[in-house]
Amino acid sequence: MPTVRDLTAMAGEKPITMLTAYDAPTAELVDEAGVDVILVGDSVGNTSLGHESTLPVTVDDIARHVGAVSRATDNALVVADMPFLSVGVDDAESIENAGRMLKEENAEAVKLECGPHTVDLTEKMVQLGIPVMAHLGLTPQHVNHYGGYPRQGTDREAADRILDLAREHEAAGAFSLVLEHIPSNLAAEITAELDIPTIGIGAGPACDGQVLVVDDAIGLSEWSPSFAEQFGSVREEMESAVDDYVSAVESGAFPADEHSHEAEDLDELY
DSSP states (O other): OOOHHHHHHTTTTSOEEEEEOOSHHHHHHHHHTTOSEEEEOTTHHHHTSOOSSSTTOOHHHHHHHHHHHHHHOSSSEEEEEOOTTSSSSOHHHHHHHHHHHHHTTOOSEEEEEOSGGGHHHHHHHHHTTOOEEEEEESOGGGHHHHTSOOOOOOSHHHHHHHHHHHHHHHHHTOSEEEEESOOHHHHHHHHHHOSSOEEEESSOTTSSEEEEOHHHHTTOOSSOOTTOOOOOOHHHHHHHHHHHHHHHHHHTOSSOGGGOOOOGGGGGGO
């Protein structure tokens, strides 16, 4: 199982692979495929819980899914994504919420959607033994501020703010940095500036690694963002299987003789 130190050492040496997972069966498949990092993302709100954004996801939600994933994972580094308002309001509460993911649910690290308010918090968490993956660029928990999910860092001033925050979080002890939905040349600039690895999502090929929501990667989502790639068509396979099941039950083809048994001792009863 890679440690956070192992992951940091991969910067510029080996492309890092990261996928989300929210349940034990998915985590087991992702782990067996050799993915380096499994992120238990707050995207569970959109993918699994029926919400339109990540904002309703609670600490209890994330903890439950982190536990399921960690129990099914033998090799990948499991990172817990801290949900909206679980960190950054009060330091003591932030540390308690993040520490719960390691202490009770067996995650190896947490991810924070970052800004100026998380620099000192990152340092405190790291000092206490909570490894932190930082996240800059598009931070979906700010959807109401953005009015959607627009690309970030598209002018020099905004790009410099992201670059400065990247440096500050590295100095605070973050072991890696997710860059979401920013120009590829900005991501390349940040990657060159930092010693810790960058992991991109919609940030181009120059990052040290890539991350996708697993539902997008396997083709389970009905819609995927423009920067995602569907590497399979699980949704089509599921639709076909469910249609076949309904047809088989309705026609009487299922269950067949091989799907049931008779007890000989009951013959005298009928």
